Amino acid sequence: MTTGPNRILDEFAKLMTDAAGAAQGVRREVETAFRSQAEKWLNSLDIPQREEFEAAKELAARSRAENASLLKRIDALEARVAILEGGEAPSAARKKPAAKK
Numbered sequence: 001m002t003t004g005p006n007r008i009l010d011e012f013a014k015l016m017t018d019a020a021g022a023a024q025g026v027r028r029e030v031e032t033a034f035r036s037q038a039e040k041w042l043n044s045l046d047i048p049q050r051e052e053f054e055a056a057k058e059l060a061a062r063s064r065a066e067n068a069s070l071l072k073r074i075d076a077l078e079a080r081v082a083i084l085e086g087g088e089a090p091s092a093a094r095k096k097p098a099a100k101k
Contacts, residue, residue, distance in 0.1 A: 048056070
């Protein structure tokens with residue numbers, strides 16, 4: 001059994017260790033509460049999650065590529081129809097829509 005100043009220092013060290021452990025527990029609880037509130041707030045704004053956004057972005061890119069391909073086919077078919085009807089092929093009168101990024 002320790003006596004004197006060593007005992008006081010041991011008790012003080014134990015008290016500081018317990019206080020540090022309690023502070024870490026409080027910090028974890030505060031972080032959890034903050035994350036929960038931030039998540040609720042973001043969900044209330046109807047902001048899509050990254051996975052949803054990336055999927056929509058990929059779908060839009062594929063749709064733009066398909067639209068460009070279909071426009072080329074339409075132009076070729078219109079040219080064939082014009083030739084078959086005895087007229088001249090239309091001279092790229094169709095305006096291409098501006099690409100959005």
